[in-house]
Amino acid sequence: MLQQVNGHNPGSDGQAREYLREDLQEFLGGEVLLYKLDDLTRVNPVTLETVLRCLQARYMADTFYTNAGCTLVALNPFKPVPQLYSPELMREYHAAPQPQKLKPHVFTVGEQTYRNVKSLIEPVNQSIVVSGESGAGKTWTSRCLMKFYAVVATSPASWESHKIAERIEQRILNSN
Structure with a gap:
């Protein structure tokens, strides 16, 4: 069964993981700007890691509400x-x-x-x-x-x- 992952229809689970890994690297590559994201619905891809990184970046910038x-x-x-x-x-x-x-x-x-x-x-x-x-x-x-x-x-x-x-x-x- 094919799954759609971040707008992609991968042919296998391996491809799905690769797309997710690419999206994660792209998102986390701009980690310096994570503290500016004031709404977690704008985090893409939404994973535990990206959400926690965003909250951590905001916390380090003394921004305690998101x-x-x-x-x-x-x-x-x-x-x-x-x-x-x-x-x-x-x-x-x-x-x-x-x-x-x-x-x-x-x-x-x-x-x-x-x-x-x-x-x-x-x-x-x-x-x-x-x-x-x-x-x-x-x-x-x-x-x-x-x-x-x-x-x-x-x-x-x-x-x-x-x-x-x-x-x-x-x-x-x-x-x-």
Whole structure:
């Protein structure tokens, strides 16, 4: 039975492996640029090796979020990266006309769900699944999302609204 591998119809399994090997070498030959791939659906060929190499290259470039289609892959940096979760960055993602056009980030997910809930046409209940192994950063990610919602849900126009935002933020963070 013939199989199609990366657009090729090889006559044998040996040929299929050779085509895959060529595609792998071509893809990994540009390894210097792997950190620029912000969506794993653009990795070609999609193999465990190419996906892991791409994530590794992004991690080494201190880029800890990568899209995989409509899923966000987050890598635990195992070090403090305060600028990655600053209120300024939260506001940037909140103010963006199309946050999905910005770099992959947990704030993109937060903003998309926030907009769906706040929609005046037809509000839609939202759920975010944060999963991973022990120590992967699930609690941190959840706290960042809750802090994001607390920051964007209130207007920073007055001192009073700032205090309200702080109280809401504290209540949300204490809930986790």
